[in-house]
Structure formats: structure tokens, C-alpha cells
Amino acid sequence: MEDELIDSASLSLSRKSQLPGTGFFYPDSLDEGRAEERVAEAVDGAEAVVVADTDADGLGCVALIRELYGATIEWTPFEDEIAERVERWEGSGADEEEEPEDADDEALEDADDRPRSPVALVGAGPYSLDEALENVAEYAPEGIDLYICDLCPDRYDWIAEELDAAISIAASVSWFDHHQWSDETAASVREAGVDLVVGESDEECTVDVTLRSLDYDFEERWVELAAVTRDHDLWLKEDHRSDDLADYAYWTDAEEYVAAVGNFGVDLPEIVEQYIDLRRVEKRELIDAAVSRAEIKQVGPWSVGVTYGRCSQNEVADALREQGADAAVVVKPAGSASIRGSEGFERAHEVAGHVNGGGHPRAAGCKPDIYDDMLDYAHHWTTQGATTKRVILNAFERVAAEVEADDAEDVASEAANGDDPGDGNAATDSDDAADENE
Structure with missing residues (x-):
């Protein structure tokens, strides 16, 4: 099959809106091999490993943990890369990175040219957590501190074997999240030996949970990062900067995002803001197409x-x-x-x-x-x-x-119980019961 047939960057906006990105057409077997290679490289010689969702909330946790270990990567190696992307978007309005899968490809290609953090980042999603844990257990050094952030398994048995393997090579395992956990799953994870902290899903994001759970005196800029991340993650929409964080995390590779917020907090560099503004033109058009x-x-x-x-x-x-x-x-x-x-x-x-x-x-x-x-x-x-x-x-x-x-x-x-469902408060009582269920 010709590459052009699956190259999203070459599609018209109408077709791009209706078809999946380039990464969708890679077989799982190939993607799993690439994921295994990325994990093996990332965790080699690591002091700690963070398995996290690769949205702004999960990556904000990685930035916090790297601050804890004094392991934040400098921003300079990323500056030239994003400047080149800005130049491409200004020239053609297209970018081969328009899907996160492709951004991961570029991150892998550029990894040799970047400094590496002793706190390794292993990106995972709700459906790949088991695979991520398996790869960590296989390739990470014994005695690491393992953190799992912004991820919630639907069932414990789905990750039980892989989590046990990861626990066996780790000195400590901490899990921070804010999703809806079943009592059974949470109990099983804790019984396995994990320090699990789950925040209130309608009050905290996972950056909030991580910030208050780590034994470290974080500067005020990290409190601000948690507040702005929460603004988007809980869809409060009270701080315009939260959209910048969310969009940037989606449009770039994970290491670049973690380096940016690790060095600058929510006040992103001008070149990043320029990139976000350029990408939002197409974003708005795709939103309008879906709404129509x-x-x-x-x-x-x-x-x-x-x-x-x-x-x-x-x-x-x-x-x-x-x-x-x-x-x-x-x-x-x-x-x-x-x-x-x-x-x-x-x-x-x-x-x-x-x-x-x-x-x-x-x-x-x-x-x-x-x-x-x-x-x-x-x-x-x-x-x-x-x-x-x-x-x-x-x-x-x-x-x-x-x-x-x-x-x-x-x-x-x-x-x-003797209450009269036919009295004048019946409708109100029924509404209250529905509210409690919701």
C-alpha cells in the first residue's frame, strides 16, 4: 500500500475529519515492537520509572516526580525542534506530527540527540497499561522506584500478572489517580503492595493528587501547574491557559511537554505559544465539521x-x-x-x-x-x-x-416506611432521589 494513502497530512480537511490518523494503520504487532524498544531505551539505568497517561494531567505528574528527584531535562534541546515545526506550519499548514503516534516516532528518532532523565517516562493508555507494566518489569533495573499516574484499570485481573512482575523488581510502587475506582480493584492493588492514592474525581486532577502525596516542598509554580491542569481536566474552563497545556500535550511528544512544564510551569515559551496558535486554525475547522x-x-x-x-x-x-x-x-x-x-x-x-x-x-x-x-x-x-x-x-x-x-x-x-408518596412533596422527593443517584 502506498504511503500517501494513509498519510493524514496530505488529506483535505473533510477527509481528515472522517478518517483515522496515520498511526491507526500500523499493525499492533509492529506498534508493540516499537513500544518495547522505546521502553527498553527509556528505562536503561533509570533510578525511577513513571508509567503515565500522556495527556497534560499524566505528564504533569511526570514533571513533578522529576522535580522531586532533581531530574528535569533542560529545555534547550527541544527549542530547535519546535522552531522547525513552526516554520513548516507557517509555510504549508501541515505537519507530519498531526497524530500523537507520529509524535512518538519523532521522539524515538531524536532520543539519541537529547539528554536523558534518570526518571524514565513510559507512556501508557487505559488499554495499554498491562503492556507498559510488562515492559517495565522486563527492562527496568532492579530497585527502581515505580510510579503509576493518571491510569485506572477496569478490572484488577486484567493487570494482575504484569503488576506483580513490576512490583517484584521495584523498591517501591506508588500509584496516583483521580478516576472512578471500584472498591474491589482498589483493594486488590493495595493488597499487592502498592501505595495507591485516589483523589475525588470531581475535585482533583492527578497532578493535584501527586502534588499532595509526594514528600517534598514544591515551589508555588507547581501548585499553579496543578490548578491550571485541573481547570482543563475537570472542564472548569476558568483559566485560558489550561487549553494551552491540553493542546500542547496532545500535539507534541511527551518528553518535550514534560521538559516545557518542568522548566517553565504554565508560562510556556513564546515559540510554544506560536506553535499552539498555528495548530488551532485546523483544530477549529475540525470542531466545526463535527458539530455540523x-x-x-x-x-x-x-x-x-x-x-x-x-x-x-x-x-x-x-x-x-x-x-x-x-x-x-x-x-x-x-x-x-x-x-x-x-x-x-x-x-x-x-x-x-x-x-x-x-x-x-x-x-x-x-x-x-x-x-x-x-x-x-x-x-x-x-x-x-x-x-x-x-x-x-x-x-x-x-x-x-x-x-x-x-x-x-x-x-x-x-x-x-410510612411516607406518603402522594403528598405535595412527592415530586420534589422523587427529584431529590434522582439527584442523589446522579
Whole structure:
């Protein structure tokens, strides 16, 4: 197959919006081999290893831990790289790095030219945590301090073997997170010998949790980093700088982001701000394309905005809420989907839990297990995610039925306790019960 067929940088915006990025078309076996190579190189001779999600929240934790160890990488080696990217974007409006997978490729290629930190970064996602832990256990030196940040396993048995192997070579294992953990999974992780700290998902980001958990007197700039990261991660939208952090973490490789915030905190260098501004022109166009495809569906008591496209899901969700949606579903060309809630809908993680996912009450993600071969993906792209949309809307219906059943049970319980469901406070009582469930 010709490279041009999967080169996202050469696509028109309309096609780019509807197709996955270049990295999607790499076989898992090849990607796993590359991941193993990256981990082996990163952890060689390391004093500590941080396995973290590669968004701004997870990478902010890496920056904190490197500060703890006095292991922050200098910014200078990255400055020329980003200046070259700015020049390319100013000249053509295109960049081979437009997907995180490609950014990782460049990071691997440039690794020999950069200083290395004794606190190694191993990037992972919700679906690759087991693989990351396995690679750490295989390649990291014995006696390391191991940290796991901004990641939550759906089930303990999914990572049990790999976590045990990593624990066996580590001097200590600390896990910081703020997602929704089941009591059973949290208990199993702690029983395995991990110091697990889970913050309140609607009050803290993982940078907050890490900041208060590490035994170190951090300067005020780190408190500010936690506050600005939280502003985006919890979608508070009170500090414009939080969008800069989130976008930059997505558009560049992980090591560059960690070096930037490690050296400058939230006040990013001018060349970084210039790069972000250039990238946002296309970002806005992709958001507009996704919003234009959206439909509003009524599911139980909720209005659900559903759309498809490669885009920034949070901004799309904002636009759909402005159109009256209580919840938003953004189906991605790669087959996954983001579910966003609001004050009127705080069950996104419950919906995602029915379709192979999880997350927070107002922000969750999933990837339905419905893709058996490339014909299924071809159907996905040509129908703009029709099957995935239907599966997720069915999950909304299941959650609506569960809420209705819970409300009926509450009414029956009140009646059994002698309360009169027919008095003038009945509607208010029912609403309060629903609020408590949400």
C-alpha cells in the first residue's frame, strides 16, 4: 500500500475529519515492537520509572516526580525542534506530527540527540497499561522506584500478572489517580503492595493528587501547574491557559511537554505559544465539521448530542450543550468514542461501562467491541460511525432504565416506611432521589 494513502497530512480537511490518523494503520504487532524498544531505551539505568497517561494531567505528574528527584531535562534541546515545526506550519499548514503516534516516532528518532532523565517516562493508555507494566518489569533495573499516574484499570485481573512482575523488581510502587475506582480493584492493588492514592474525581486532577502525596516542598509554580491542569481536566474552563497545556500535550511528544512544564510551569515559551496558535486554525475547522454532523436524540429524560469525526471532543461537547444537549457523544474514526456530560447528566462513566469503557461522571471514554475485521472499519468510516452510535445510544437507554428502576425502588421504600408518596412533596422527593443517584 502506498504511503500517501494513509498519510493524514496530505488529506483535505473533510477527509481528515472522517478518517483515522496515520498511526491507526500500523499493525499492533509492529506498534508493540516499537513500544518495547522505546521502553527498553527509556528505562536503561533509570533510578525511577513513571508509567503515565500522556495527556497534560499524566505528564504533569511526570514533571513533578522529576522535580522531586532533581531530574528535569533542560529545555534547550527541544527549542530547535519546535522552531522547525513552526516554520513548516507557517509555510504549508501541515505537519507530519498531526497524530500523537507520529509524535512518538519523532521522539524515538531524536532520543539519541537529547539528554536523558534518570526518571524514565513510559507512556501508557487505559488499554495499554498491562503492556507498559510488562515492559517495565522486563527492562527496568532492579530497585527502581515505580510510579503509576493518571491510569485506572477496569478490572484488577486484567493487570494482575504484569503488576506483580513490576512490583517484584521495584523498591517501591506508588500509584496516583483521580478516576472512578471500584472498591474491589482498589483493594486488590493495595493488597499487592502498592501505595495507591485516589483523589475525588470531581475535585482533583492527578497532578493535584501527586502534588499532595509526594514528600517534598514544591515551589508555588507547581501548585499553579496543578490548578491550571485541573481547570482543563475537570472542564472548569476558568483559566485560558489550561487549553494551552491540553493542546500542547496532545500535539507534541511527551518528553518535550514534560521538559516545557518542568522548566517553565504554565508560562510556556513564546515559540510554544506560536506553535499552539498555528495548530488551532485546523483544530477549529475540525470542531466545526463535527458539530455540523451532529444530531440530537432523546433518550429517557436526556437529550443526547451524537456526532462523528476526528476532533477535540470537549469543544464539540460544549457546542452541543449550547444546542440543548444534556450529554454529548463524539465517535472517532479509530472506533473509540468520548462521552461528555453536564450538570443535567452525570452518568457518563455508567454509559461507558456498558460499552467496554469507563471514566468520570461527566467525562468518559469507550471503544465498543464490534470491529472484527477491516470491513467493519470500512463500514464505520463510510457510515460515519453508525453502528457505534447505535451501540452507545443503547447503553444510554440501559442507564435510563436503571435510573427509572432505582427511582421506583426508592418510592416503594418510602411507602413501606410510612411516607406518603402522594403528598405535595412527592415530586420534589422523587427529584431529590434522582439527584442523589446522579
